[in-house]
Amino acid sequence: MDERPLPPPDSPELAILPTESHRLLYGYLYLRRDDPPTMREIRAYMTEELGEAPAQTDRRVRDLRDHFDVPAVRSGTEHRYELVGWSKVKKDGSRRGFSNRVRAEVLAPQRCAQCGRRPLEHGVVLVVDHKVPREWGGTDDIDNLQPLCEECNAGKKAFYATYDEYAEEIAAASMHPEPHGRIGELLKAFRGDWAPSSLIGVVASMQQYQEDWQKRLRELRLLGWTISSKRAKDPITGRVNTWYRAEHWEPWPPGSIRAEVARRDPSNKRNKT
Template sequence: MPEEDPQETNPELPPAPDSQEVEALGLSTVHLRLYRLLYELRDNPPTMLEIRAEIADESGSSPAQTDRRVRDLRDYFSIDTVREGRNHRYKLRGWDHDRSNGLRRALSRRTRAQVLAPQRCAQCGRTPIEHHVVLVVDHKVPRHWGGTDDLENLQPLCEDCNSGKKAFYGAYDEYTEEIKAAAEHEEPHGRIGELLKAFRGDWVPSELISVVASMKQYQDDWQKRLRELRTLGWQIDSKKKKDPTSGRFHSYYRVKHWEPWPEGSIRAEISRLERRGRQ
């Protein structure tokens, strides 16, 4: 009796690097080498430093290129970021559950047309006609952070802004699991607070807080929600830092002390404490 193929009995397992499914993706040689490494070490997941060292030895890739290629693979595969002490290990799970047979689920033509209809980059304002830029459909909340294909999570960005955004968010991929956990909180105060806690006292950029605060519903006043955490006894520092490239100032926040969440509604408890303070 022929031996049973575990890949056929459990389609959730990652496909072998030399399988027809992986070959059909048309990945580059470096992407394939990176996938093979994650596949071979899936029972003992490597850190990003180990991945960089392995890939750099063979291809001469810079750390930024290696990080980006890991993000590229997440278009097809589920790759978890697992915290181990101060390190983060990258564990290959299998096909991404939001894909079909490993192929990225394409947006419909109608959806793409709706998103790109403004014909203007939502970030820099440039247009294809006036500035000769190419617009792409961008996920406001990255897919691997739990972002959906719903219209409210899509926007038109030019290729330059889209590339810059991916690089910015990619710098925080090591916090992927913590960000996804924070996003599950029902209230914006909880999403903001859990994100600050996840960084363990490190500075969190305001842009990232804004994204996580709005993951369930848009929050144009997330700064107020953050300040309201102090009513609960939280100690939160802030600072501004000038970007040497753009000359713009960016805000950062970190939590030095936090309190357990109240039973019931956070919003209701904050309102109660504010009323008591006024009295």
């Protein structure tokens, strides 16, 4: 990270930020360094000052991260956005790219992970994509990176941007230690709205790949959850996909969720003795 001290809100160094609104957001985070705000507080402040929608504020936070280190630090059940310092940026202010080694490793399959097209066969350009966006808790770890063609990457970003209002909750869901918990917390974050299976599968596999995450989702019903599903066209792939929503949920059991699911599972032979 750049070791330069953070500039005060009236510093000419902030000319690197694209708009006065970005500088206003920076000033708010700068003044709240000792008491970092939650995303809800940031949105409320920007709405009061500018009357802008939450999605606009979320984009400004992402823009700010191109220049400054603003991690979402977990505090209890919430995440607080702390202005730490300068980001790893080039002189022109843009985010540093991945190393040649990382880029080569991610792009080695030479196939878009979404549509399957190849550069030599189909003339597409592959880019390194974050499976889970940074602002949703995704990291630069190799397990969170995949090759996408530019067309699929643009479509994915546009699709995920429609869920920016859930960014804080999605980040929190991805940190749950158990797959049942990651899936359940994600469904709760949507507050009764439909969540796409593509997103659920990604968040379910955040800490460990889950080949059969659908089974984990179904098992939530053993804990008293009511979950609905529907088939609808996925705006990313254009294919018909499955969407889920939680209509009712229960508090998590103490201890291991997996153990409690196994205890309640009527197909478990141990429960029949």
